[in-house]
Amino acid sequence: MKPRACVVVYPGSNCDRDAYHALEINGFEPSYVGLDDKLDDYELIILPGGFSYGDYLRPGAVAAREKIAFEIAKAAERGKLIMGICNGFQILIEMGLLKGALLQNSSGKFICKWVDLIVENNDTPFTNAFEKGEKIRIPIAHGFGRYVKIDDVNVVLRYVKDVNGSDERIAGVLNESGNVFGLMPHPERAVEELIGGEDGKKVFQSILNYLKR
Template sequence: MKFAVLVFPGSNCDIDCYKAVESTIGQSVDYVWHTATDLSAYDAIIVPGGFSYGDYLRCGAIAQFANVMNEVKKAAEQGKYVLGICNGFQILTEAGLLPGALIRNNGLKFRCHSTNLEVVNAATPFTNQYAEGDIIDIPIAHGEGNYYCDDETLAELKANNQIVFRYACDTNPNGSVENIAGISNKAGNVVGMMPHPERAVNQLLGSEDGKGMFTSILNAWREQHGAAVNG
């Protein structure tokens, strides 16, 4: 399996994502610059956190127009796995790959600490190594992590089981509607989340609960690949 970790001017979690793939599942991984015009060689794409283009205008607003995002859209349409983390989540919403928007934290302060998440949907390619209802310890680091959507979109998210993670145990750090910490597209192959699983892959970091996301992606790809080969 081959991973691409996108790099925008201002990305600062790209190395963390690269190392998480390398250390947890030992798969091939490349840094891919934002000017790239071909992602066909990759099975999974990670859009990392940071401050792409300095968060000018608003978070992810400029990054959505980068050349590589046209290729991310193509990859998503082809059913490849796309994971947006923190600023990556913001970019995916700005690009229309995920519904809703991320706005300023309700306390108007940057929040950086460990957070308990509830796994709401364990049937995605990103969560199949968890069980529904699992509480996992994943850190956050954001100032604009308040997930917002209108009532119609929220009803669709619930009806289609697109809510992947919620902040658990009344720990909502930013005011997100319905405590939402991560969502998927309708097909389930694109997920965006504000917490950082790549920062929770070793107990030395305080938690290794994020490892399951990377092993889930590899497991999903192997199942898909095996089905294709056997077919």
């Protein structure tokens, strides 16, 4: 039986279909969920990229106060796997499920390009299919992706070169319990050679490995 996964769709999400497709071709049974839905039936919850609520106030700030945020927090407490990609990462930080802050890129510009990353930690549900120290290539697309480290944090991914001014070139972090992962790069956009590369597939394969262990 395929693990059930869901993609939370907010007003302004624009990577929900990409995430759904990545799940579908990598062995999951995906569903979309709305702001009033329950999350009890899912083993993996993805908060996708986009511009939820137009990034008003701060990116992710309004979405973090929606009704679905209570369901996400409850799922995190129960140990369900949660992955926030780009705007989803911003939402998780606004909810307090991940440490740190995501501010405007040091250049003041929106950055959209493929970047090189280093897998800093492969002992996670999200990166176990990689080798520690493995270099991978995944695209980014954000204006507010500069990670500010506020406390000790479990770094999972780093940029090889500074792309947005993030402290210590941090690109992705994990919560202390190891079940909530936030990253600015878009693994769902790197699952087929046809669209530029498939290093992102290993993120979904890692989750599958973990759920089927």
